Amino acid sequence: MPAAAADLGYRRRKLVDRLARGFCIGATxxxxxxxxxxxxxxxxxxxxxxxWDFFTxxxxxxxxxxxxxxxALMGTLIVVAVASAIGIPVGxxxxxxxxxxxxxxKFGQVVRFSADVMAGIPxxxxxxxxxxxxxxxxxxxxxxxxxxxxxxxxxxxVMRTTEEMLKLVPAHLREAALALGAPKRRxxxxxxxxxxxxxxxxxxxxxxxxxxxxxxPLLFTALGKDYFxxxxxxxxxxxxxxxxxxxxxxxxxxxxxxxTAALVLVFMVLVxxxxxxxxxxxRGAKR
Amino acid sequence: xxxxxxxPAAGRLRVRRAPWLxxxxxxxxxxxxxxxRMVTAVFAASAVVLIAAMAIELVMESTPSLxxxxxxxxxxxxxxxxxxxxxALPYIFGTVMSSLLALVIAVxxxxxxxxxxxxxxxxxxxRPIGFMVELLAAVPSVVYxxxxxxxxxxxxxxxxxPFLAHTLGWLPFFQGKARGxxxxxxxxxxxxxxxxxxxxxxxxxxxxxxAAQREGALALGATRWExxRAVVLPYARSGILGAVILGLGRALGETMxxxxxxxxxxxxxxxxxxxxxxxxxxxxxxxAEATTDLHLAALAEIGLLLFGVTLLLNMGAxxxxxxxxxxxxxxx
Numbered sequence: 296m297p298a299a300a301a302d303l304g305y306r307r308r309k310l311v312d313r314l315a316r317g318f319c320i321g322a323t324x325x326x327x328x329x330x331x332x333x334x335x336x337x338x339x340x341x342x343x344x345x346x347w348d349f350f351t352x353x354x355x356x357x358x359x360x361x362x363x364x365x366x367a368l369m370g371t372l373i374v375v376a377v378a379s380a381i382g383i384p385v386g387x388x389x390x391x392x393x394x395x396x397x398x399x400x401k402f403g404q405v406v407r408f409s410a411d412v413m414a415g416i417p418x419x420x421x422x423x424x425x426x427x428x429x430x431x432x433x434x435x436x437x438x439x440x441x442x443x444x445x446x447x448x449x450x451x452x453v454m455r456t457t458e459e460m461l462k463l464v465p466a467h468l469r470e471a472a473l474a475l476g477a478p479k480r481r482x483x484x485x486x487x488x489x490x491x492x493x494x495x496x497x498x499x500x501x502x503x504x505x506x507x508x509x510x511x512p513l514l515f516t517a518l519g520k521d522y523f524x525x526x527x528x529x530x531x532x533x534x535x536x537x538x539x540x541x542x543x544x545x546x547x548x549x550x551x552x553x554x555t556a557a558l559v560l561v562f563m564v565l566v567x568x569x570x571x572x573x574x575x576x577x578r579g580a581k582r
Numbered sequence: 583x584x585x586x587x588x589x590p591a592a593g594r595l596r597v598r599r600a601p602w603l604x605x606x607x608x609x610x611x612x613x614x615x616x617x618x619r620m621v622t623a624v625f626a627a628s629a630v631v632l633i634a635a636m637a638i639e640l641v642m643e644s645t646p647s648l649x650x651x652x653x654x655x656x657x658x659x660x661x662x663x664x665x666x667x668x669x670a671l672p673y674i675f676g677t678v679m680s681s682l683l684a685l686v687i688a689v690x691x692x693x694x695x696x697x698x699x700x701x702x703x704x705x706x707x708x709r710p711i712g713f714m715v716e717l718l719a720a721v722p723s724v725v726y727x728x729x730x731x732x733x734x735x736x737x738x739x740x741x742x743x744p745f746l747a748h749t750l751g752w753l754p755f756f757q758g759k760a761r762g763x764x765x766x767x768x769x770x771x772x773x774x775x776x777x778x779x780x781x782x783x784x785x786x787x788x789x790x791x792x793a794a795q796r797e798g799a800l801a802l803g804a805t806r807w808e809x810x811r812a813v814v815l816p817y818a819r820s821g822i823l824g825a826v827i828l829g830l831g832r833a834l835g836e837t838m839x840x841x842x843x844x845x846x847x848x849x850x851x852x853x854x855x856x857x858x859x860x861x862x863x864x865x866x867x868x869x870a871e872a873t874t875d876l877h878l879a880a881l882a883e884i885g886l887l888l889f890g891v892t893l894l895l896n897m898g899a900x901x902x903x904x905x906x907x908x909x910x911x912x913x914x
Contacts, residue, residue, distance in 0.1 A: 315811075323711060332729070423640060
């Protein structure tokens, strides 16, 4: 082959390489752009409405300015607390089974697969399910129903992280505990789980962050009302549902409230995510 | 044992344990361990039980509609709660259309991100960018919806849609009045929301491609891109397909953001500027207010459809992804 032709071919290949790299870099820039845009607008529009009243007052009737979202903040706290109280223990215990007993077994395989599939089920159908099982049985929309719906969404994440983290615990730690005469359950609970605790906590924090922004499954479980309530048996307002209702309303005041609520919600989610990061970094645990 | 010393009452009780327990202990059957294992197994079973229970419950909820409309539910476009006639076609159309649009936008970008993170980015850059992509998935759906209504939709109306109508207006997709809200806005918001899923699963799949494969290609004189195209992507192909299907599943079931920006009008049109409706949106909008059993059942049937389709998609995708990451030569 003449040298010039070979050179041309090489140049062409190099150019294609450059273009492809350029595309990948451009795509990455384009992908993270919405994150900054969303954060920017939420901060810009939301900050205007941040005041002491927002956290301590109830909403005003239409036409009057001011007021806050005390009830929705409280509601989100309650619903997420209920979800955590159910979802975390179930997820961790199930994860212990997968990590400690279910390696290689058929049942473990089926459970692992189900958990992965469950993580992809639309949250609104979880809402339909909880409506039929809890709301119809109890005879009313309730904070409890909302919490159960969120707990179901939480379980797969917590389960799988617990398993992954337990798998990272070196076998010799368990063996040492067993050699010292500890029964297996104690070797798992006091040694393996304790060693994996920071990793498990990370998974739990991420799961809480995820569910605290969930809206769809709450629409017909917790419903949401414009009064302050701490009663688990009654409908309860939550931040995400409130954002939704205010966003689609025709009132500018409500839009402002929605942006501020979104700012609070995003701030919460960001803090949770950064906390999870810090948790991982602090122990030097691997992801 | 220390617990016995600190609590003598409990200790004394323990001495008089049931004879069968003593028998088990003597024969070295550890009751506590067996119990512990059983308890964790019961909780582990919850994943399987919940999926089965959801399927059964949704079928039961939608029975009136299933038996009254049969298959015509899928291709009838009449949805009239007053006349008690329900057909889900416009909603199915809206969901499929917006999800496909989201895939068209998100897949190339997500693949670019995954390739950048695994093959090109220097390590100190790859970690923070990976974190940012994860954060994109962490922003609540309702916040994307809010942003979609008040920021994205006006921008689409003022800039992108007039531009598309001007340059590509002869295509059936870009006709009609620029409204901002509508199918296009829904597709873009969905694309933003499924991008992190596709990107991060593809990234994990690409990482599972053995280094020796890459080195082989480079040693033969391939440029980096040739190596990616000839070796890395074919090796990871089925895993990437799995990632795309996972993204599709997410798009189909996404509710809040799409409800807020798609326009909520049950119309079938090829134009992306038109308002549409989606399956999840109609459930979100009507379920809490539905009064008749048939209306509830029809909405539940849409939910059942959504559940069934996403379940199958997720099962398929998981199998594809698992297969790639379990191939020999896996590096962790």
